[in-house]
Amino acid sequence: MNHHINDYDSALWLLKKKGPQTLIEVANELKITTEGARFKLQKLANDELVTSxxxxxxxxxxxxxxxxxRAGHARFPDSHADLTVKLIDLIRxxxxxxxxxxxxxxxEKAGIIKYNEHLKGVNELEERVNKLAEIRNQEGYMAECQxxxxxxxxxxxxCPICAAAQTCQGFCRSELxxxxxVLGENVSVERIDHILAGARRCAYKIYLQ
Incomplete structure (x- = not known):
């Protein structure tokens, strides 16, 4: 997945995926010295992409x-955001x-068919959630399962469709x-974090009923 962020800006990926981090945490995750991490972060701060x-x-x-x-988050672009919003407004x-x-x-129906096809033969809940995370990651959601x-x-x-979701929150309802x-009738899925509600990520709590 290419978001047009070069290797030098790897700290941006880390802060996007992990959220706010200390200097030592950044250094440890990137496997560089604290001075190296400080240099990276200071350059990004000069470009107004990160703040402390x-x-x-x-x-x-x-x-x-x-x-x-906000500018740092914008380096992870919404897929065709302006065109999508205009199309939604025109349809309405x-x-x-x-x-x-x-x-x-x-x-939603098309998504269910697609995901069910990928999950065919995967029966255990843990495997299904991991597979779903893998699919969503490929779609640009920087997804993971814990x-x-x-x-x-x-x-x-x-969220690569954030602009569309902000314009029409029916997309978020549809994703849930x-x-x-696709995870099954005996499985409970609850959204516990929501980017549109101000969280840094979307997260779903999944468990057997």
Missing amino acids: STRVKGRGRPQQIWSLT QSLGEQAMETIISEN KQGDVYLLIENH NTFQN
Whole structure:
């Protein structure tokens, strides 16, 4: 997946995927020295792509926390955002809200067919969630699966259709319906983080009922 970010800006990928990080955490994740990490982050800060803040935790020394700015997040582009928003507005104006709902519904059906095809023969819930994360990652969502006891988290660190979702939140509702459908009737899927609600990512809690 190419977001037009060169190797030098690997810190951007880290902050997008992991969220705010300390200097030491950045250095450890990128396997470079703290001075090397500081140099990378300072250059990105000069370009207004990252920013730092101070966090006090307990009685220890204040920690400097680095995170993406709005411009930094924008380096992970929304797929054809302007055109998508214009098309949504035109459909609503020309054909009405019901036509928009029909399009969302048909897109959902197509997604369910596609995911079910990829998940064919995958029976265990853990395997199915991991496979779903793999598919979503290929679609540009920077997706991953984490296991917490009997619960699985499907985490999407980027939303390539964010502009469309902001214009029409039916897309978000449809995604939740799609996950529920392909993972099975005996599986509960709950959205616990939502980019449109201000979170840095979308995340879904998945478990057997």
